[in-house]
Amino acid sequence: MTEGRFGWLVSYPKSGNTWLKMMVSSLMSDGAPVDINAMTVKTGIASFAEMDEFLGIESSELTELEIAAARPALHRALAANDTRPLQLRKVHDRFWHTPTGEAAFTPGLISRGAVYLIRDPRDIAVSYAHHRGVGIDRIIDLMGDDGTVLAALTERPKEQLPQPLGSWSSHARSWLEQSDIPVLVIRYEDMLRDPSAPLARVAAHLGIETTTAQLRAAVTATRFDVLSAQERAHGFRERLTGATAPFFREGSAGSWRDQLSMAQIRRITGDHGEVMTRFGYLHADQLALTTGR
Amino acid sequence: MPCRHTEDRLFYGYRLRAPLPLTSLPPLPQAGVADITVVVGDVPPHLAAPIWSNPFIEIGEDGGVLVRLGDDVRFMVRDGRQVVINGTATSSMGEVETLLLGTVAGVLLHQRGDLLLHASCVVIGDRAVAIAGPSGRGKSTLAAALVAQGHAPLSDDICRVRFADGCAWAVPGSARLRLWPDAARTLGHAPETLATGRPGHPKRLLVPLLPSVAPVRLGAIIRLRIDTRLDAPRRARLSGPVAIMPAEDVLYRARLGRRLGRRIGLFQDLTRLAALVPVFSLTRTGNPTDLSELARLVISATTDDP
Numbered sequence: 279m280t281e282g283r284f285g286w287l288v289s290y291p292k293s294g295n296t297w298l299k300m301m302v303s304s305l306m307s308d309g310a311p312v313d314i315n316a317m318t319v320k321t322g323i324a325s326f327a328e329m330d331e332f333l334g335i336e337s338s339e340l341t342e343l344e345i346a347a348a349r350p351a352l353h354r355a356l357a358a359n360d361t362r363p364l365q366l367r368k369v370h371d372r373f374w375h376t377p378t379g380e381a382a383f384t385p386g387l388i389s390r391g392a393v394y395l396i397r398d399p400r401d402i403a404v405s406y407a408h409h410r411g412v413g414i415d416r417i418i419d420l421m422g423d424d425g426t427v428l429a430a431l432t433e434r435p436k437e438q439l440p441q442p443l444g445s446w447s448s449h450a451r452s453w454l455e456q457s458d459i460p461v462l463v464i465r466y467e468d469m470l471r472d473p474s475a476p477l478a479r480v481a482a483h484l485g486i487e488t489t490t491a492q493l494r495a496a497v498t499a500t501r502f503d504v505l506s507a508q509e510r511a512h513g514f515r516e517r518l519t520g521a522t523a524p525f526f527r528e529g530s531a532g533s534w535r536d537q538l539s540m541a542q543i544r545r546i547t548g549d550h551g552e553v554m555t556r557f558g559y560l561h562a563d564q565l566a567l568t569t570g571r
Numbered sequence: 572m573p574c575r576h577t578e579d580r581l582f583y584g585y586r587l588r589a590p591l592p593l594t595s596l597p598p599l600p601q602a603g604v605a606d607i608t609v610v611v612g613d614v615p616p617h618l619a620a621p622i623w624s625n626p627f628i629e630i631g632e633d634g635g636v637l638v639r640l641g642d643d644v645r646f647m648v649r650d651g652r653q654v655v656i657n658g659t660a661t662s663s664m665g666e667v668e669t670l671l672l673g674t675v676a677g678v679l680l681h682q683r684g685d686l687l688l689h690a691s692c693v694v695i696g697d698r699a700v701a702i703a704g705p706s707g708r709g710k711s712t713l714a715a716a717l718v719a720q721g722h723a724p725l726s727d728d729i730c731r732v733r734f735a736d737g738c739a740w741a742v743p744g745s746a747r748l749r750l751w752p753d754a755a756r757t758l759g760h761a762p763e764t765l766a767t768g769r770p771g772h773p774k775r776l777l778v779p780l781l782p783s784v785a786p787v788r789l790g791a792i793i794r795l796r797i798d799t800r801l802d803a804p805r806r807a808r809l810s811g812p813v814a815i816m817p818a819e820d821v822l823y824r825a826r827l828g829r830r831l832g833r834r835i836g837l838f839q840d841l842t843r844l845a846a847l848v849p850v851f852s853l854t855r856t857g858n859p860t861d862l863s864e865l866a867r868l869v870i871s872a873t874t875d876d877p
Contacts, residue, residue, distance in 0.1 A: 327705035331819050334827040335627040336673040336728075338706045339749070341771055344641070351625045359826075431773055434753040434859065437707045437797075513800030519857030 282390035293397035309495020322368035373452040385458040397466035400534035411520035422549040502529035584742035595747040614645040614657040651683030687823035692725040698790025699741035712754035740786035799857035814850040
């Protein structure tokens, strides 16, 4: 593993990235309890405030293209200004390049490695619809659209910079098919079943030295019931206004079976069957049924 | 379009002489020596040996700063006294004005050793109130809501503060408020009827009356925050170190200021400011319609807690 400064925790939205970040943060603090509203947990996604401060420019006056072109410079500046040996950065971007061909997530000394968290897109559709307070069909549209940008510059101010997402399938492919940054893929469903083993792999991938006791403590500190109890007691800053459910909603896999219509299931498997099959969310015979191939 | 003649304008308390019509700054009768001179000339695309650089800003060994946007819009800023604008930039006056009143102003004023808050400022009664916070918190929107209620604008996004007579004074800056279309709509403006500061950028320009030319005694600093968990906005008086920490959230481009020589002075100035002026946190909900309640809490901060 290189001595790069950043450990990128990457996922399509609503795939368990916040949970993973809390788990790894706890692990890096010897398994200490996590305050879900502490800033150390919230920070990580590149923001306008960071671009203002670290590049000295009025970033809210920049166009999406100008912001995109400056993202590698922002990452370099952030890495240069932080003396911690490892910074966790939560990322929803697909792996993308600037118009001049520079990778947004710079390899080498900037990036130690990336963890790609993948989740069944049928569960994402349900979770994301609750998170944004919009209909599931609208979310399925977004998940199938290669041009989707998270926090795009539109009508209102945002804290986060625009993040190119692409479709769910192209998002996964973009990270898994690049060779600039070493990537470890973790399935959300495997994290749910037994977080210890995937967390140990994440620690090894990012060069975090751990003991079994620390791993166990980090898993206990970030159990779903612990996090959701904190949200019930104190709320959670990352929950969007207009969301129709708590941020830590179910912490389960497979709820799509009760919540999606047959037509919605067909749309998702039609759009994403190939990548779903690759990660065990669909068997080849089901894919054939869906796509007619 | 550039003018052949020059105009004098009040620029954050300084006499700025420029061959451009900077109409959102108060005009001054042309007289004497200018504090800051803007000229049109050749600006190189890059500095030969910058000690710090990124795609927008390069700092030279002599403290000169190159500010750049795209291929054509370039500014060379020296000694807090002179700005050279690249000749090709003058065809993009909207961009020139946006940068000159924002990023370039920040560089100039840091070079001069001034104290700059990242704040939009309005006058309530006989006191100025600085609404401070990082980008995206809604400083300009709240300032515009107060202006719509009849309070005078003093400056947007950058608030220069001076110390005199044992008080802190907010110095008038640019009155143009930059608003996102949603905020413009909430304030009763049709965004499509407002000009954009930069072509192709969604933010709109609202230019209310020009600010007064005299500094106004600073009566309160309001640190704007967002907490989506809240049902209603909340205001709280801050004291001790939390009133001014993290300094990057209160100061305008603190890191850039430090690179331009303001290493110790910035924090000392901020400590002095907090001793003279009450500091409040004002926490918004995630709901943009809480604007009138926010405005009420800003106004009452100046009266409830003198």
